[in-house]
Structure formats: structure tokens, C-alpha cells
Amino acid sequence: MSKNLTKRSEDYSKWYNELVVKADLAENSGVRGCMVIKPYGYAIWEKMQAELDRMFKETGHQNAYFPLFIPKSYFSKEASHVDGFAKECAVVTHYRLRTAADGKTIEVDPDAKLEEELIVRPTSETIIWDTYKGWIQSYRDLPLLINQWANVVRWEMRTRLFLRTAEFLWQEGHTAHATEKEAVAEAEQMMNVYADFAENFMAIPVIKGVKTANERFAGAIETYCIEALMQDGKALQAGTSHFLGQNFAKAFDVKFANKEGKQEHVWATSWGVSTRLMGALVMTHSDDNGLVLPPNLAPIQVVIVPIYRNDEQFDAVSDAANELMAKLRKLNISVKYDNRDTHKPGFKFNEYELKGVPVRIGLGPKDLENGTFEVARRDTLTKEIVSNTDIVTYIQDLLEEIQTNLYAKAQTYRDSHITEVNSFDEFKEVLENKGGFISAHWDGTPETEDKIKDLTKATIRCITLDRKEEAGACVLTGNPSVGRVLFAKAY
Amino acid sequence: MSKNLTKRSEDYSKWYNELVVKADLAENSGVRGCMVIKPYGYAIWEKMQAELDRMFKETGHQNAYFPLFIPKSYFSKEASHVDGFAKECAVVTHYRLRTAADGKTIEVDPDAKLEEELIVRPTSETIIWDTYKGWIQSYRDLPLLINQWANVVRWEMRTRLFLRTAEFLWQEGHTAHATEKEAVAEAEQMMNVYADFAENFMAIPVIKGVKTANERFAGAIETYCIEALMQDGKALQAGTSHFLGQNFAKAFDVKFANKEGKQEHVWATSWGVSTRLMGALVMTHSDDNGLVLPPNLAPIQVVIVPIYRNDEQFDAVSDAANELMAKLRKLNISVKYDNRDTHKPGFKFNEYELKGVPVRIGLGPKDLENGTFEVARRDTLTKEIVSNTDIVTYIQDLLEEIQTNLYAKAQTYRDSHITEVNSFDEFKEVLENKGGFISAHWDGTPETEDKIKDLTKATIRCITLDRKEEAGACVLTGNPSVGRVLFAKAY
Known part of the structure; x- marks a missing residue:
């Protein structure tokens, strides 16, 4: 594909x-x-x-x-709660439909109006605390x-x-x-x-x-x-x-x-x-080739794709694939053998790359001859030839390695995108050209936070639990600050 | 309790x-x-x-x-479907609340009316087939x-x-x-x-x-x-x-x-x-004492209730209980040891009876002395003294037996409550005095079915898959019938 x-x-x-x-x-x-x-x-x-x-x-x-x-009256019992959610509530007002006067279309029955409107829960604090x-x-x-x-x-x-x-x-x-x-x-x-x-x-x-x-x-x-x-x-x-x-x-x-x-x-x-x-x-x-899934979350952790030119080759490859599959499943590894004859191996390779399957095994007559498997990993897009005798342990270790590697890669990226800034110009420059978290002093007022948001679209993501006490000057107002907070543009 | x-x-x-x-x-x-x-x-x-x-x-x-x-228009695309569900639909008409003119209460914002009303799904055929x-x-x-x-x-x-x-x-x-x-x-x-x-x-x-x-x-x-x-x-x-x-x-x-x-x-x-x-x-x-749960569905399959008069007895009993618990858990049996000191054993016995726990084990100093457990089963309300050495297998077998027994009991009741009748008087008599399924001839028309429902509240529950061909006369109209159907009053 x-x-x-x-x-x-x-x-x-x-x-x-x-x-x-x-x-x-x-x-x-x-x-x-x-x-x-x-x-x-x-x-x-x-x-x-x-x-x-x-x-x-x-x-x-x-x-x-x-x-x-949630009955409307429950919903409004906690003042700041209703303020936070009122503008985005789906409201049920009626409980019946009827045939319209034209005898064909369907309309809401005006006689079936609820005494009290019901909010479709945006979160359940109110109904739960009532219970x-x-x-x-x-x-x-x-x-x-x-x-x-x-x-x-x-x-x-x-x-x-x-x-x-x-x-x-x-x-x-x-x-x-x-x-x-x-x-x-x-x-x-x-x-x-x-x-x-x-x-x-x-x-x-x-x-x-x-x-x-x-x-x-x-x-x-x-x-x-x-x-x-x-x-x-x-x-x-x-x-x-x-x-x-x-x-x-x-x-x-x-x-x-x-x-x-x-x-x-x-x-x-x-x-x-x-x-x-x-x-x-x-x-x-994920990357430009598609999804990349950590093995822990992959519905299919390993896919085996057969490569063959005739029925005889297909049978031999399938035997070896089924044998490997049985061994991997014993270890609770989820494996798929893609034996569809409607699609070529290249199409399948692309499809599993797009879908982020962590490990792909190619298996053809030459591999059978050599007693090997061709193992491709999704995270690095690299391939390895692995011997028959080592394959099970290899796959098991590889899945763990991919899980670890994905975390390490994301961590490296994240850590290299936390930037300390000490002026508002620097703040804007980093936000514009680099992105990531910006560690900056803030005077502690909602007004300043709002102003920074208006000017840059960045919000305070959090005051980290491990923040150091550090006397400084707010990046916008210059007012005193007791420590840095993390700003970023956010989803 | x-x-x-x-x-x-x-x-x-x-x-x-x-x-x-x-x-x-x-x-x-x-x-x-x-x-x-x-x-x-x-x-x-x-x-x-x-x-x-x-x-x-x-x-x-x-x-x-x-x-x-489900948008109202989807919902009405299949004619008999909308007829079946229109009278019981919760309808969302608005998407926002606002503060009312009194500045205090909350009301539905009339400016936030949906262009097309949404039905809260009563079943999803329409939205799924659209997908x-x-x-x-x-x-x-x-x-x-x-x-x-x-x-x-x-x-x-x-x-x-x-x-x-x-x-x-x-x-x-x-x-x-x-x-x-x-x-x-x-x-x-x-x-x-x-x-x-x-x-x-x-x-x-x-x-x-x-x-x-x-x-x-x-x-x-x-x-x-x-x-x-x-x-x-x-x-x-x-x-x-x-x-x-x-x-x-x-x-x-x-x-x-x-x-x-x-x-x-x-x-x-x-x-x-x-x-x-x-x-x-x-x-x-379930019975007059409370819930009766088949072991397959019981959140707690076995409960152990300690019986003691002092700390020393409690410690000894707890040691034995913990040991048994560990053994049962290894077999994936869910066990609870109820060591609350706020309630007496009698209260606990009642509580687990009410909650339908299949097996209850009472354990006191005398049991320790004798190397036995007192095992009570919820389905029959009977007790048995079981030796230390047999207890694990005994419990395992007992859980299976309870599961089987509950099915057998329900089946006996059900089978004895399928009654063949051949006249409408008999039909009404059985329905009134015995209940259960009534196996009767019916002429195959919706009108007769409706009439029987009006007269007796009984409906045709089903035409059984294994029904015998049997020429007969409809119990209400006397018209010809090709086989019996099952009537009953229903939930």
C-alpha cells in the first residue's frame, strides 16, 4: 500500500x-x-x-x-464547577419524538418536555457526591x-x-x-x-x-x-x-x-x-512512515510476512511461520501471520509500518535454506538476520529493547527541550524557534499569566514538584519570584 | 446484621x-x-x-x-426502526447553559440551539451503518x-x-x-x-x-x-x-x-x-436469605470468618486463615479474610449470606485444635466439618458442585413450569395458578396474539427452535396451527 x-x-x-x-x-x-x-x-x-x-x-x-x-440543579450546586463547564454542556430537554404534521418527517414532541433539563455529564463530581x-x-x-x-x-x-x-x-x-x-x-x-x-x-x-x-x-x-x-x-x-x-x-x-x-x-x-x-x-x-507503537501497547507485537513464488514454497514457509508463532505465543507475545494471497509482501511491509507493528519478520525460501529469519524493527527501521536457534530469545529481548529505546528517545527529545530563559525577549525567541518547555520566573499572579498567554499563546503548564527555590525576577513584570515555572504552548 | x-x-x-x-x-x-x-x-x-x-x-x-x-435525520432513515424507538428517546436540543437574569440560577441558553436535534442512542444501528x-x-x-x-x-x-x-x-x-x-x-x-x-x-x-x-x-x-x-x-x-x-x-x-x-x-x-x-x-x-451467586460470577467465592475471644486466639486463627488463603489463591479462587474487629461473627455470617458468597469458612480455636474447618455453602445453607488435609480439594470441588447444583435446580424448576394446554380456559387457569411457560397452539396471526395479550397479559415468548410439527387448533380461535408456541407473562 x-x-x-x-x-x-x-x-x-x-x-x-x-x-x-x-x-x-x-x-x-x-x-x-x-x-x-x-x-x-x-x-x-x-x-x-x-x-x-x-x-x-x-x-x-x-x-x-x-x-x-445530571439534573441541572445538581450541576449548579458547586459555583466554580458550573462556571467551568456551563459553556460546553449538551442538554437533554425532551424525551420523545413524533411524526410531524406532514406525516413523513420526524420531529421532537413538544408535549414531551422534561420538567428539569438534564446535562449529559462532562464529568461526574456532582451526581457522584449526591450519591x-x-x-x-x-x-x-x-x-x-x-x-x-x-x-x-x-x-x-x-x-x-x-x-x-x-x-x-x-x-x-x-x-x-x-x-x-x-x-x-x-x-x-x-x-x-x-x-x-x-x-x-x-x-x-x-x-x-x-x-x-x-x-x-x-x-x-x-x-x-x-x-x-x-x-x-x-x-x-x-x-x-x-x-x-x-x-x-x-x-x-x-x-x-x-x-x-x-x-x-x-x-x-x-x-x-x-x-x-x-x-x-x-x-x-510516530514518524513520517506512520505509527510507532511501544510493544506494551501494540495489538500486534510481531508480524510474519511470507515471501514465496509457488504453493510449495508457501507451504514450507507457512510451516516454519506456524512453528515460530506457537513458540512466541507461549511467551504471551501477540503474533500475526499474514498469509493473505491478495497482497504482495511490499504492500504488507508498508501496511505494518503504517500501523506501527514493533517487529516484522520476513520469511522466504532463502531464509529456510539458511536457517535464518529477517527481522525488521519499526522504531529504528533497521533489519537484522537472526538464526533459527536464537530467534525466540532475540524477539523477546528486542521487544523489551524497543520499549526502552522509545522511552529513551522521547526523554532525550524532551530533556533537550526544556530551556531556561531570563528575559521576555528570550522567552519569545525560544518559544518561536525551538518550542518545548520554557523554564522562567513568574511573579505568581494570574494577571501576568493571562498577559503572557495573550502575548505568546504560552501557558504555565505546571509548577514542577521538584522545583528549586531560586529568587528571581518575573520574565514579564520584573516583580520578585521564588522559583521558576514551566511555560509552553499546549494541546 | x-x-x-x-x-x-x-x-x-x-x-x-x-x-x-x-x-x-x-x-x-x-x-x-x-x-x-x-x-x-x-x-x-x-x-x-x-x-x-x-x-x-x-x-x-x-x-x-x-x-x-445520533442525528435525528439518521435515526428516521429506517422506517420501522424509528417507529419502534421514537416514543422513548432522550433528545439533546442545546449545547450551553448560562446564568439566568436573576444573576444566580442557571438556565439553558436559548441562543445555543442545535441546528439538528441529537438522539441519545437507544441502540446504534443507524450511526453504525452510516459509518x-x-x-x-x-x-x-x-x-x-x-x-x-x-x-x-x-x-x-x-x-x-x-x-x-x-x-x-x-x-x-x-x-x-x-x-x-x-x-x-x-x-x-x-x-x-x-x-x-x-x-x-x-x-x-x-x-x-x-x-x-x-x-x-x-x-x-x-x-x-x-x-x-x-x-x-x-x-x-x-x-x-x-x-x-x-x-x-x-x-x-x-x-x-x-x-x-x-x-x-x-x-x-x-x-x-x-x-x-x-x-x-x-x-x-436467590432466596429469602439474600443473594445466591454461582461461583463463576461471585466477586468473593470464599470468605473466612475468624471466631475468637482474645488476641492470642485471633493471632492463631489468622495464621491458619492466611495459610489457607494463600493456597486457595494459587488456584485462582478469590478469597476474603474478614478480620474486622468492629463486627461479630454472627453479623458477618448474615452479611455474606445476604451478599451470596458461595462458600463461608468459620474458623475458631476449637477448629484449630481438631485440625478442621467449618464449611458452609450458600446454595443449600448446609454445613460440613472438613479436615485440614482435605480442605483445598474440598473447596475446589465444592465450588464446581455449587455451580452445577444451581443450574440443575433452576432447570428442574423451569422444566416443571412448561405446561401444555389445549383450551383457553386451561390456558388462563395455568397462567393464573401456576405461571411459567405455556405451550399452546396459535393460529399464527398477530391479531390473535394481541387479543391473548389483552385478555391475559401473556405474550408469545418464542417459537422454539426445536418445535415439533403438530397439527392443532389455536387455543383462542380454534383456527388451524402447525405447532405449539411458548406463552408467558414476561418482565
Whole structure:
């Protein structure tokens, strides 16, 4: 197959849009801003889900399911929360259709108007805290550690596959605790779980930090985040974990009797990652030839492509392929033998390159004669001739090596794109010509942050958890600063 | 804990509603007709999902995800489909909220009206077939075998937890085929997968059949179903699989080039099971003491409850419990050791009975002395003293036995509740006093079926796949019939 993929250097954004569609990850649907996640893309998402779910359960969380709809009155109980989401809410107002007067077309039945409009959940804090009120009476009911896998809707005006869609899939954790300290520890723990997942499973290096007031979740006291850097020098928020204080407990009147029998409001966290991670995955590792997938996330880790001129050769090659396949599957390596006779090997090579299959094995009569396999790796686009006797260990090691290499490559890029600047001219120059994270002093005010955003489109991605105390002068105003923060243009 | 559960013989419906809530499976939410699935209930649903997902993949299906919303115009493209669902559709008409004139309350922003209203999917045939149009060009693209795990909304006026809720969770398979024969085979295969799952995993015996025209899915040519019988003598449709013919392919203009290069419309199936199965599970096995779970579906298969009077006894008992736990876990048996010191053993016994844990092990100082365990099984409420040396094999065998026993018990009940009748008086008498399936002759007309429903509330549950040819006279009209069909009152 011909890939016809725009080069990243020509138009990164176009490259991304084309790649997501051509590699069969997702496509736009006929519904404004809503995507279809295709089987190949969904298989990757399922791998993310399975690993995250395992990590959540290992840290004591249970899954549950809460309603898709939120009554308008619940939604407005927490003031800053409704401010943050009101402008992007899909609203259900009616519950029936009817045949129109023309006897043919269908219209909304005006007699079937809801007494109270329902919001399609953009996030579930309100409906969940309304439920928790019935579940929490005593300190014995705490902590309550719950996660939900769900779809949510935020009516975005400009959408892009995976990165910003009106409907997306995510998980949202919602926990309740007896003390502030426990809730903060939970929020930090989940940020660490996300960082661990991003780095060790997705091979995406991330920076841990907290958001400034401007960028905080609507209703949170503190928003912890992990920030990744894409190949075009733009940052991507890959996951957030919020310490919500007692805001939602107060809004929904959720109290518990402590050990001394005194009534107290409950402390809360919420945390989430979404199908946005699919966008991060594509933009961190892929190249001008197509998708590059870390072995941990590849639906097909190894593909075997037969090379033959006649049935006899095909049979011999297939025998060897099936034998190898059986050995690899025993090691839980997912292998596909592509024996389609409708396509030539060259077409198949291109297709698996486009789809990011980590290891491709070519196998023809000459290989059989020599007792070897031709092994190509997707990340470096290099080939190696490997002997029959070593092949299984070789593949096993290679998959690990690819996983490690992808992380190292992304880390090298990221680390070389964190630039300290000490003047606003330098700030603009680096942002314009190099991109990446800019480490700069900031006077700590939302006004300055807004002004910098207006002037440059860069926002404060985070105050890193490990930031050094360092007296300095704000890059815009010259006012005193106690340490640097990370700015970047962001997705 | 005191269970205070209504007896089934007193009020079966009340017993069900109470049990679902008290056993922590689900509860009503503040949103009309929408339920909250609680962690314990959701853990059971996750087990169903995992097994079904495995079975779908084994039969060649892949998962994908399609939009929650369906434009009104798509929805009305297939005439009988829109007729079937129009009266129960939640409709999104606006995409923004704003602060009202009072400066305090929140209202729907009238300026943010959608150009075309969106239906919250009640089922996804229309949006999926609109998508398939882009995916199918040639016979090489077929069959297309796709499944989706999703939430759907049907605005029901009377709702009951799990059995009928405005929002529910389900899976919906949507497949496309080159020939009628293949599509029919797929629809039949999925009915068989569902039957296999219900019987061998959930221990629920089912009858396979096809629906009459009256009871068919809106848009289907043939609806295959599995029907189960609840303890109150009412039937429950546990899963359906539809042969859709070319209806949706024609409505959405989905054609493919066959091997001869001729354009043909594609043949379709769809099939689904939902969280309704949770209701079937409860109503098939549970008793007046609470939930009874088949070991395959039990989040906790074995619980160990320590009995002690002092710390020394507690430590000794805990050592033995931990040792047993380790051994059982090695066999992938899920075990909980309930060492809470806030509750007495009696309370715990009651709690695990209510929650349907299949096996309960009591362990105290006397058992340690004798080298025995007291093993109680939930299905028969009997106890056995088992020696230390046999315990692991005993538990393993017992779990299998409970699974088998539950199925056998349900089957005996079901089989004794299929009654052949040959007059309408007999029909009404059996329906009134015994319930269950009534096997009767029917003249094959929708009018007679409707009349019987009006007179008795019983509907034709299915024409069984294995029905015998048998000339007879319709139980209502006396008109000729070629074989019996199964009537019942149904959930």
C-alpha cells in the first residue's frame, strides 16, 4: 500500500490528522465533534484500560457506574464547577419524538418536555457526591475509593481526533476521605500512578507538577498533573488528579461522624485520564512512515510476512511461520501471520509500518535454506538476520529493547527541550524557534499569566514538584519570584 | 446484621427491589429512571463482561466505539426502526447553559440551539451503518464483525433496577456480510453464544427460539432470543440476536462489489445483552436469605470468618486463615479474610449470606485444635466439618458442585413450569395458578396474539427452535396451527 503521508516537517498537524485516520485508529463521524474509534485504535485503548484498571485495583479502588445525566440543579450546586463547564454542556430537554404534521418527517414532541433539563455529564463530581451522601455516615465508611469507566461530553467548538472531541472515553476516580491529609495523599498517589503508567507502559516521559489557579480544575483546591512534550514542541496534559478539599462535600452536604462522634464534612479527590492519551501516544513516538507503537501497547507485537513464488514454497514457509508463532505465543507475545494471497509482501511491509507493528519478520525460501529469519524493527527501521536457534530469545529481548529505546528517545527529545530563559525577549525567541518547555520566573499572579498567554499563546503548564527555590525576577513584570515555572504552548 | 428482607412468597417484586439494594448491587439515583451500579454489583457485571468479551473475540469479533449521539435525520432513515424507538428517546436540543437574569440560577441558553436535534442512542444501528458505508467497498471488506460496549438510553415510564432503566449498560454487536446465508448463520451463532454463556457461566437455563412479528426488534427480519424463567413464573428475555436482512444497508446505501464486480447491498445482524442479565441472575438463584451467586460470577467465592475471644486466639486463627488463603489463591479462587474487629461473627455470617458468597469458612480455636474447618455453602445453607488435609480439594470441588447444583435446580424448576394446554380456559387457569411457560397452539396471526395479550397479559415468548410439527387448533380461535408456541407473562 502507498502511504501518502504528509511529512511532520511540512505540516505536523496535518501529519497527525492523516495518520490517525490512515493507521485505522479513529475517524470523524457524521455527528459534529464526535469520533468513531476504529477496531485497531480501540484495541490499543483496551490495553491502556486493562493496565490502568489493574493499577487502580492494586491501590485499593473499586469500579462502579453512575448516571449519564445530571439534573441541572445538581450541576449548579458547586459555583466554580458550573462556571467551568456551563459553556460546553449538551442538554437533554425532551424525551420523545413524533411524526410531524406532514406525516413523513420526524420531529421532537413538544408535549414531551422534561420538567428539569438534564446535562449529559462532562464529568461526574456532582451526581457522584449526591450519591455519596447516602453512602457515608461514619468514619467506618471511609475512605471510599471508587473509579468509573465512562463516556463524557464537552461541547467543544474546535475538535481534533482524540485530542479534543465532543464525546470522549475516560476513567474518573472519585474518592472520599476522613482527613485533608489522606485526601492530599490520594491525589498525589494517583498522579504518581499516572506518571508510572505513562512512563513505564506508554514510554512517554512526563513532568509532575501542580497547576496554577488559572489552569486548575473547576472546583479544585489543587490540581496535580503530568505534562508530556510532543514532537512539535507543544506540551500535552496527559492526566490530572485533583484535591477537591471539602467543596463538593459542602455543596452536597456530605458529612460523617468521626471517631469522637462529631459531624465533619468529607474530604475529596477526583482524577482522570482519557482517550486523549491516544493522541499523546501518536505524537510522542510516530514518524513520517506512520505509527510507532511501544510493544506494551501494540495489538500486534510481531508480524510474519511470507515471501514465496509457488504453493510449495508457501507451504514450507507457512510451516516454519506456524512453528515460530506457537513458540512466541507461549511467551504471551501477540503474533500475526499474514498469509493473505491478495497482497504482495511490499504492500504488507508498508501496511505494518503504517500501523506501527514493533517487529516484522520476513520469511522466504532463502531464509529456510539458511536457517535464518529477517527481522525488521519499526522504531529504528533497521533489519537484522537472526538464526533459527536464537530467534525466540532475540524477539523477546528486542521487544523489551524497543520499549526502552522509545522511552529513551522521547526523554532525550524532551530533556533537550526544556530551556531556561531570563528575559521576555528570550522567552519569545525560544518559544518561536525551538518550542518545548520554557523554564522562567513568574511573579505568581494570574494577571501576568493571562498577559503572557495573550502575548505568546504560552501557558504555565505546571509548577514542577521538584522545583528549586531560586529568587528571581518575573520574565514579564520584573516583580520578585521564588522559583521558576514551566511555560509552553499546549494541546 | 439484620436482613429484614421481604419473603418471596409474600411479595416477589418487593423482595427483588429490596434485595438489589440491600445486597449492594444497585440503587436508584436522583435522575429519573437512572440507576447507580454499586461496586459489588459492578464487580459481577465486570465478570460477565470479561467472559462475554472473551467469547466474542474467540468467534472473530473486534471491539470499537461509535458516538453516543445520533442525528435525528439518521435515526428516521429506517422506517420501522424509528417507529419502534421514537416514543422513548432522550433528545439533546442545546449545547450551553448560562446564568439566568436573576444573576444566580442557571438556565439553558436559548441562543445555543442545535441546528439538528441529537438522539441519545437507544441502540446504534443507524450511526453504525452510516459509518459502515465508508468501510465497505468490496467483498474483501466482509465480513465485518464488530462489537461495542456502551451505555444506551430508552426513556421508559416505569423503571425497575436492572430490569428496565432509562439508561443501561450493554454490548451491541453489528456485523456485515456478503450473503444472506452468512448473516443468518452469524445471528444464530450469537444466539448460541448467549445461550452457552447464560447456561454454563451464569447457571441460568434458557430456551432458544425466534420471536413472532409482534415481538421482533424494530427493523429486523428475524429476532432470535434466549428466554429464561424466573422463580415467580414470569419469563425474562435474556438476550436477542437479529437478522436484519438488507434493511439498514438499503436505508444507508451500503453496497459492496462482489467477486464478479457487481454491486450488492450488504446483509446485516445485530445482537445484544445488557445489565438486565443482573436482574435475571438475582431472580433465578436467590432466596429469602439474600443473594445466591454461582461461583463463576461471585466477586468473593470464599470468605473466612475468624471466631475468637482474645488476641492470642485471633493471632492463631489468622495464621491458619492466611495459610489457607494463600493456597486457595494459587488456584485462582478469590478469597476474603474478614478480620474486622468492629463486627461479630454472627453479623458477618448474615452479611455474606445476604451478599451470596458461595462458600463461608468459620474458623475458631476449637477448629484449630481438631485440625478442621467449618464449611458452609450458600446454595443449600448446609454445613460440613472438613479436615485440614482435605480442605483445598474440598473447596475446589465444592465450588464446581455449587455451580452445577444451581443450574440443575433452576432447570428442574423451569422444566416443571412448561405446561401444555389445549383450551383457553386451561390456558388462563395455568397462567393464573401456576405461571411459567405455556405451550399452546396459535393460529399464527398477530391479531390473535394481541387479543391473548389483552385478555391475559401473556405474550408469545418464542417459537422454539426445536418445535415439533403438530397439527392443532389455536387455543383462542380454534383456527388451524402447525405447532405449539411458548406463552408467558414476561418482565
